[in-house]
Amino acid sequence: MLTKIAGGDIIDPVNGRLGKGDLWISDDKIVAAPAGGAAERTIDAAGCIVMAGAIDIHSHIGGGNVNTARLLLPEQHAAHQARPATTPLSNAGWSTFQTGCLYARMGFTTVVEPAMSPGAALHTHLELADIPIIDKATLAILGNDDFLLSMIRDDASSQMIEDYVAWTVASTRALGVKVINAGAAAAFKENVRTFSLDDVVPSYGVSSRKIVKTLQAAVDSLGVPHPLHVHCNNLGSPGSADTAAATIAAAEGLPLHLAHLQFYGYGTEGKRRFSSAAARLAELVNATPEVTIDIGQVMFGQTVTVSSDVMRQFSARGSAQPKKSVIHDGDGNGGGIVPYSYGKDFYGTMQWAIGLELFLLIDDPWRVFFTTDHPNGAPFTVYPALFELLMTREARTEMIAGLSPSAMALSTLAAIDREYTFEEIAIMTRAAPARLLGLTDRGHLGAGATADIAVYRRDQNIAKMLGQAAYVFKDGDLVVQDGEITHYRWGKALRLNPSPDKAMLRRLEDYHQQRYGLSLDWFDFPDTAIAREQPFGEVACRT
Amino acid sequence: MAVAWIGNRETLVERAAAHAAALLGSSRCPVFSLDTDIHGTRAAIALAERVGAAYDHADGAAVSREAALFTDKGAMTVAPGEARRRADVVVVVGELPQIHHQFVGELSATVPDLSTPDLSARNQREIFLIGSNEMSAPRLSNGRIATILSCGEASLGATLAALRAQWRGRQTSRPVSNFDDFAKALEAAHFPVFLFSGDATEGLALEMLQGLVTDLNRKSRASGLHLSASENGWGSALASTWMTGFPLRTGFARGFPEFDPWRNDVARMIAAGEADLHLRISSSIVQPQKKRNRMALIALAKTHEPVAGAAVTIAIGEAGVDHQAVVYSSRTGSLRSVDARAASELPSAATVIRLVASHVSAEAALPC
Ligand SMILES: [Zn+2]
Numbered sequence: 021m022l023t024k025i026a027g028g029d030i031i032d033p034v035n036g037r038l039g040k041g042d043l044w045i046s047d048d049k050i051v052a053a054p055a056g057g058a059a060e061r062t063i064d065a066a067g068c069i070v071m072a073g074a075i076d077i078h079s080h081i082g083g084g085n086v087n088t089a090r091l092l093l094p095e096q097h098a099a100h101q102a103r104p105a106t107t108p109l110s111n112a113g114w115s116t117f118q119t120g121c122l123y124a125r126m127g128f129t130t131v132v133e134p135a136m137s138p139g140a141a142l143h144t145h146l147e148l149a150d151i152p153i154i155d156k157a158t159l160a161i162l163g164n165d166d167f168l169l170s171m172i173r174d175d176a177s178s179q180m181i182e183d184y185v186a187w188t189v190a191s192t193r194a195l196g197v198k199v200i201n202a203g204a205a206a207a208f209k210e211n212v213r214t215f216s217l218d219d220v221v222p223s224y225g226v227s228s229r230k231i232v233k234t235l236q237a238a239v240d241s242l243g244v245p246h247p248l249h250v251h252c253n254n255l256g257s258p259g260s261a262d263t264a265a266a267t268i269a270a271a272e273g274l275p276l277h278l279a280h281l282q283f284y285g286y287g288t289e290g291k292r293r294f295s296s297a298a299a300r301l302a303e304l305v306n307a308t309p310e311v312t313i314d315i316g317q318v319m320f321g322q323t324v325t326v327s328s329d330v331m332r333q334f335s336a337r338g339s340a341q342p343k344k345s346v347i348h349d350g351d352g353n354g355g356g357i358v359p360y361s362y363g364k365d366f367y368g369t370m371q372w373a374i375g376l377e378l379f380l381l382i383d384d385p386w387r388v389f390f391t392t393d394h395p396n397g398a399p400f401t402v403y404p405a406l407f408e409l410l411m412t413r414e415a416r417t418e419m420i421a422g423l424s425p426s427a428m429a430l431s432t433l434a435a436i437d438r439e440y441t442f443e444e445i446a447i448m449t450r451a452a453p454a455r456l457l458g459l460t461d462r463g464h465l466g467a468g469a470t471a472d473i474a475v476y477r478r479d480q481n482i483a484k485m486l487g488q489a490a491y492v493f494k495d496g497d498l499v500v501q502d503g504e505i506t507h508y509r510w511g512k513a514l515r516l517n518p519s520p521d522k523a524m525l526r527r528l529e530d531y532h533q534q535r536y537g538l539s540l541d542w543f544d545f546p547d548t549a550i551a552r553e554q555p556f557g558e559v560a561c562r563t
Numbered sequence: 564m565a566v567a568w569i570g571n572r573e574t575l576v577e578r579a580a581a582h583a584a585a586l587l588g589s590s591r592c593p594v595f596s597l598d599t600d601i602h603g604t605r606a607a608i609a610l611a612e613r614v615g616a617a618y619d620h621a622d623g624a625a626v627s628r629e630a631a632l633f634t635d636k637g638a639m640t641v642a643p644g645e646a647r648r649r650a651d652v653v654v655v656v657g658e659l660p661q662i663h664h665q666f667v668g669e670l671s672a673t674v675p676d677l678s679t680p681d682l683s684a685r686n687q688r689e690i691f692l693i694g695s696n697e698m699s700a701p702r703l704s705n706g707r708i709a710t711i712l713s714c715g716e717a718s719l720g721a722t723l724a725a726l727r728a729q730w731r732g733r734q735t736s737r738p739v740s741n742f743d744d745f746a747k748a749l750e751a752a753h754f755p756v757f758l759f760s761g762d763a764t765e766g767l768a769l770e771m772l773q774g775l776v777t778d779l780n781r782k783s784r785a786s787g788l789h790l791s792a793s794e795n796g797w798g799s800a801l802a803s804t805w806m807t808g809f810p811l812r813t814g815f816a817r818g819f820p821e822f823d824p825w826r827n828d829v830a831r832m833i834a835a836g837e838a839d840l841h842l843r844i845s846s847s848i849v850q851p852q853k854k855r856n857r858m859a860l861i862a863l864a865k866t867h868e869p870v871a872g873a874a875v876t877i878a879i880g881e882a883g884v885d886h887q888a889v890v891y892s893s894r895t896g897s898l899r900s901v902d903a904r905a906a907s908e909l910p911s912a913a914t915v916i917r918l919v920a921s922h923v924s925a926e927a928a929l930p931c
Contacts, residue, residue: 082805084897090804091633094822097808108930109612111819114808117930139642142889143898146601147805150930166648166677209649209754210678211784223678334780344637349786350896351644357637508928535676536644537669538894545900549889551602551913 021060022046023496028065028475031446032072034464038443043070045471048496052467063498065475068490071446072463073129073472075453078249078279078314079394080326081119081133081156082147084140085355088346089326089395090114092357095342096322107152107505120152121505126403127474127489130155130453130462130514134198134249134279135328137161139351141192142545148513149552153499155472155511157457159249160192161328163199163231164206165352167531169224172234178241183524185238191544193515193556195457196246197239198279201253201329202231205353208331215331216253217266228253229270240274242518243562245458247275247312252284255332260284261297268301271310277456280316280393281305282375292366295430298374302381305388312456313382316393317375319402320368322361323395328353336360362398369427371397377431379410380438385447389456404487410440411482458559459514471496512557566878566909568869576877580915583842583861583875584922587614590840590859592816594829596621597799598845600882601889601898603912604799605931607844608806610920613929617814617838619829620799621845625792627824629761630800630810632769639776641756641786642896646670648677652748652755654691655709656772656787657719658698658763663790663893667701667758678753689748691741693722710741720768727775755785762792790893795882798891798898806931833858844912846881863915880909 023045030041044051044059080086090097097113109117123131131151136144136158148156162168162185171181185197203226204215210222217229236248252267254260264284270276278284281301289295305313322341327333330347333356337345341361348354362368375397382388394400408415413436420434428434440448454463461470473493479485488503499507529540536542547555567579574582587593587610595607595618611618620626632638641649643666653670671690692700692709700709714722714737725735729742730749739745749755759772772787779785791797800810807813809822812829825831832838842861862870862877865885869876882888883901888911892899913931920929 087801087805088633090808091630091800091810092637094634094809098821108609108927109806109820112807112809115820116805139644139895140897142900143801146802146889146898150605150805152930209645209784211753340637344635346633346637347639347786349639349641349645349784351642354642354645508930535648537647537673542892542895542899545889546887548887549900551605551889 022054022057023061023063024059025063025065025070025473025475028068028070030070030465031442032465033443033447034451035466037465043465043473045473045493045496048471050465050467050469050471063475063491068475068477069442070465070473070475071127072450072465072469073474073492073494074127074449075130075457075463076123076128076391076400077132077389077453077456078134078391079131079400080135080396081131081151081394082116083133083136083144085135085326085328085357087147088348089324089357092344092346093324093359096324096359107508116147116150117152120154122401124153124492124494124500124505125489125503126487127476127492128154129472129492129494130157130459132157132159132195132457134159135161135200136192136194137328137350137353138188138192139543142549145193145513145550145555149510149550149555152508152510153494153505155514155557157195157514158193159196159198159246160188160194161198161200161353162188163202163235164204169203169206169221169226169231172226172230173224178237180524181234182238182242183521185235186242186518187520187524187528189244189516190518190520193513195514195516195559196244196249197235198249198251199232199235200251200353201255201331202228204228204253204329204331208334209349213331213335217263217270232267232270236274236276244516245559245562246456247277249277249279251279251329255283255329256336258286258294259288260286261301264301265304268304268308268311271308273310275310278311278313280391280396281313281378282316282318282371282397285374285378290430294367294370296370296374296377296432298377299381299432302378305382306384312387312389314389314391315375315378316391316397317379317406318362318368318371319392319398319406320362320364320372321398323398324357324359325396326355326357327396328355330354330356333358364423366424366427369424370430372423373428373431373433376409376416377433377436380436385444386452388448389453390449404483407445407486408482411445413437413439458562510552512554514557514559516561517558518561565867568876570874571869576915576918579875579877580918581922583877583919586840586859586861586874587842587919588923590614592832592838593840593842594618594832594838595842595844596623596829598795599799599912600795601798601802603844603882603916604802605806606913606916606920608803609929609931610916610923612815613920613923613925615815615818616842617816617827617829617832619811619827620793620796621843622793622796623811623828623830625761626796626800627812627828628764628766628769629789629791629797631766631824632773634810636770636773638773639780639786640789643788643894646756646788647673649675649754650688650756651675652689652691652752654693654755654757655701656693656757656759656764657768658694659701659758659760659790660762660792662794663758663760664701666790666894668704671707672704691745691748693726694719710744712742712745713740718765718768720765720771723768723771723775727771727778730775730778749779753784755779757785757787758790759787760790760792791891794891794893801891801898844916846879846912863912865909877915878909879912879915880907882911885909886911
């Protein structure tokens with residue numbers, strides 16, 4: 021079917037297309053305007069902006085830890101009244117079905133679950149397969165697993181390490197690799213309670229830095245498009261800006277992505293010894309072109325922190341609100357679930373301001389990514405309000421008036437004039453994520469691109485405008501109209517598929533037999549286990 | 564071979580499914596009890612939403628106690644693989660379901676290979692059993708016997724409370740047997756692991772155990788290994804949680820999912836006469852039950868004859884035997900894909916449930 025989205029303001033930074041015009045879709049692809057072609061369907065986009073579907077690179081939407089968080093907090097997500105039954109199970113308070121619908125309504129069409137434990141890959145993909153409408157992808161966690169740490173300790177060749185990383189990515193159907201507080205989860209199992217970049221994991225004699233550098237090199241050398249995704253040490257602690265700075269310096273010319281930098285934007289100034297180091301970190305990011313970051317913005321209210329940084333979550337148990345938590349020592353990382361409420365007190369204000377400072381002080385929208393680290397800083401449903409804060413200084417000023425003055429005194433936020441433009445939003449939430457993940461088929465509106473398109477009706481109220489898309493197309497299907505789901509469909513999980521090395525497979529088979537008493541097939545699964553027609557979409561590695 | 568019956572009369576699966584759908588459509592209070600794999604559960608929950616049913620595990624009490632530990636208090640847990648590779652002290656908490664005895668035997672026959680703990684001259688894990696001699700305890704390797712920690716006739720919860728108090732150095736009215744051995748083992752341990760299940764363990768005992776684990780973690784490491792009373796039950800709980808936000812004992816009476824472990828206790832609803840239709844999904848062969856009231860039964864079971872008293876019976880295969888399936892495995896602590904051991908023509912629970920659902924009128928597409 022040929023569709024014309026007529027007369028909207030097209031915002032497509034990748035193809036340099038900005039301004040009023042038509043956009044054509046044929047079936048699931050964007051096409052050039054056909055010569056004399058007549059549209060079978062015309063969408064009137066006058067008074068609207070037209071962008072590619074948004075891509076979220078870091079949002080905990082599914083998998084063992086997310087599901088444990090649901091289980092821990094039934095009282096936090098009571099369902100509401102039945103909606104018309106066009107979208108099954110989407111009125112559940114916190115279900116996979118609701119997740120897909122809420123993202124789609126905001127014009128998001130691809131979301132990355134950034135913390136898949138390899139051992140829970142099947143579980144994770146089953147959850148993702150029950151998230152409707154949008155495409156998904158995962159990052160596989162490495163860096164606290166005995167197999168890798170032992171190889172590093174034993175000076176295994178880089179080829180062997182790459183073979184293991186390739187096997188992990190392929191067997192877990194991941195799009196990239198993440199390392200979470202490298203070495204700390206392994207050290208925590210041996211009763212180590214704090215862990216920094218140059219600390220050494222007992223029993224292995226391997227430093228956190230060494231793990232990060234090893235994985236960074238392997239990911240790069242394998243041609244995994246997404247750079248190693250790093251969750252640094254010392255998350256959340258005063259002075260963690262030093263750790264982030266040291267990790268940025270450790271990039272040493274190779275691509276490196278630092279997750280939720282806000283949670284490391286903390287200095288030790290002021291009488292509470294907790295201050296904003298955002299300006300310092302932003303300057304470092306600006307000066308280090310091989311580094312990309314996402315923010316992990318904090319917004320006020322109740323949420324739950326879900327993290328595979330088990331050491332940090334263990335130490336955060338005391339601040340659980342309500343007072344319950346789960347701490348799981350997994351194969352490799354495990355995780356911790358700690359509910360938390362961000363108040364407008366000194367600390368909450370500080371964290372909120374630091375996130376915004378980072379957004380506004382990092383110059384290049386191609387290198388800063390829009391996240392709340394859902395649900396850690398806030399649930400993704402706050403995105404419309406966060407867009408408004410980035411796009412209008414007035415909204416920030418209004419908000420600041422109700423926050424802790426002593427915190428604001430330690431932040432530069434109030435003095436920052438910058439307002440994000442729609443073009444910068446299109447880069448930060450579309451073009452740049454696609455490029456960072458190696459998804460050439462999306463993030464832009466050029467001919468041949470997948471027809472993932474978000475159309476927003478212009479409104480003075482940015483939150484309203486970007487919160488309820490006028491139209492959303494996914495793979496050319498019109499899925500949202502006026503902020504409501506109009507068509508139900510199933511997306512795919514995007515994955516790499518490097519072919520595993522045979523010798524590595526034999527090694528892993530022996531390892532699992534010996535150490536777990538189980539054959540390797542206990543940890544692998546066929547695509548048919550997902551029970552959807554096309555659960556996966558393959559993405560190519562760099563060559 | 565016949566695979567579907569309306570009453571005692573053989574029929575086509577399609578007709579039996581349509582009849583089941585009609586019964587579900589006219590039911591005032593349908594309830595589902597599940598003993599099935601992940602895809603069977605997914606299909607059942609999608610159907611439950613459509614017909615306003617409440618659902619539970621077929622033997623819901625133990626799984627519900629396990630879920631309650633998480634929904635009410637939280638926990639410290641460890642993956643089974645880590646337990647095998649790291650636990651230098653193993654503590655069996657109460658009576659474990661038979662399905663886990665083999666794993667305990669395996670723990671007794673192996674030694675940890677991580678963090679190289681000093682297992683002294685014996686080169687084996689120390690194994691304790693909280694409870695009494697009368698319990699059916701897992702068989703250990705080489706005829707070893709677990710050291711019993713008991714408080715006479717006291718309940719498991721009371722024994723755990725006494726253990727915790729003694730560990731904290733408090734006086735207890737009745738000391739726990741072999742406590743000194745236990746304390747010595749814990750002092751030296753790198754990573755003691757407590758094996759627990761919701762089976763035959765009152766909820767309070769699970770909380771008390773977690774209190775002890777928390778105490779131990781103040782200075783050193785320890786954790787609990789959750790060995791579920793039912794692998795199918797825990798798998799269903801996980802799938803229910805991602806699909807609705809809630810574990811089992813969730814109901815759709817008002818059109819949206821509501822979690823209420825008392826109100827949606829399906830066994831209770833049946834006993835109290837609240838339910839007027841029971842959909843029982845169990846791939847294993849179900850013993851015919853005596854009909855208690857006028858409640859209608861739809862039985863999906865691995866059977867070659869109609870289930871006694873059932874208004875509709877449809878034969879289904881067994882997950883991992885007749886067909887490929889995804890199941891929860893307490894051996895890995897996660898979901899696992901299993902091939903058909905003896906593939907047959909029998910349809911999966913998911914297939915049959917979807918067929919039933921397709922006959923229930925609704926505007927929405929089925930999500931599973
Ligand atoms: Zn995260």
